[in-house]
Amino acid sequence: MTVFIPRSLQEATDLIAEHPDAHLLTGGTDLMVEVNFNHRRPEKVISLGKIEELRQVIINDDHVIIGAAVPYSQMEKGELGESLPALAEAARTVGSPQIRAAGSLGGNLGTCSPAGDSLPVLSATNSIVHLTSAGGTRMVPFSEFMTGPKRNSRQPHEIITAVTVTRTSGWQGYAKVGTRNAMVISVASACVVFHDDELRIALGSVGPTIIRCTDTENWYQSLASKNANGVSLEIGSRASQESRPIDDHRSTADYRRHAIKVLAQRLFERGMSK
Helix, strand or coil: CEEECCCCHHHHHHHHHHCCCCEEECCCCCHHHHHHCCCCCCCEEEECCCCHHHHCEEECCCEEEEECCCEHHHHCCHHHHHHCHHHHHHHHCCCCHHHHHHCEHHHHHHHCCCCCCCHHHHHHCCCEEEEEECCEEEEEEHHHHEEECCEECCCCCCEEEEEEEECCCCCEEEEEECCCCCCCCCCEEEEEEEECCEEEEEEECCCCCCEECHHHHHHHHCCCCCCCCCHHHHHHHHHHHHCCCCCCCCCCHHHHHHHHHHHHHHHHHHHHCC
16 A cells, blocks of 8 residues: 655645545545455555645634544534534534544545535535645535535545535534434434524435435425424424435434434424524
């Protein structure tokens, strides 16, 4: 195995242009698991952990730019956590403290597992993924980035360098169901965001990609009285109907639908109580 360790983004983009078949590595919380279990044997690896440009955070009034290598431990608290509360909640559920010190948005986006804890938040906040190559940077809405389970629109010569996350005017929250609160892959997850008069709901682990509940969002938008009795129950029921879960070794489709119904209802009620 040949490992390249660039010290700048320019050096990294030059390397990946020369070696488009190389695997990109930051924290290694996904790739190294596959290597350790002999599921993958990469011949070339480009390690991005020494590139300072990928660890930058820029907090503006209406959005936050988070470098692809910023660890989850930095998102849990402080100014970044306060700016993006749902992302902070998601970050706190990621693995162990050691995993949160290494894992990042870039890794979640690169792997693009529907169970990725940060991904429902990126969907519900209409985030934008920055993809950089030797030819420049292109901006891809998250809704167009994830194309299937563990598939995305990154080209072989591109590096995920940052994510622009929109700050919302209202409450936002995240929750997931697993065999325990943290250090576990989610069975079902949800993010609910209130922004101006909009409601946004995104679901994880219940479909081939992250699911935006657009039908539920449009139904809520059409209501004359958004505080009427029964709205939260209907939100949960409608979100559950938009999920597309499967039976697998972690759970059943029926349980996942029930979990989404409960998560969406509870998150909506939390938001309405603020």
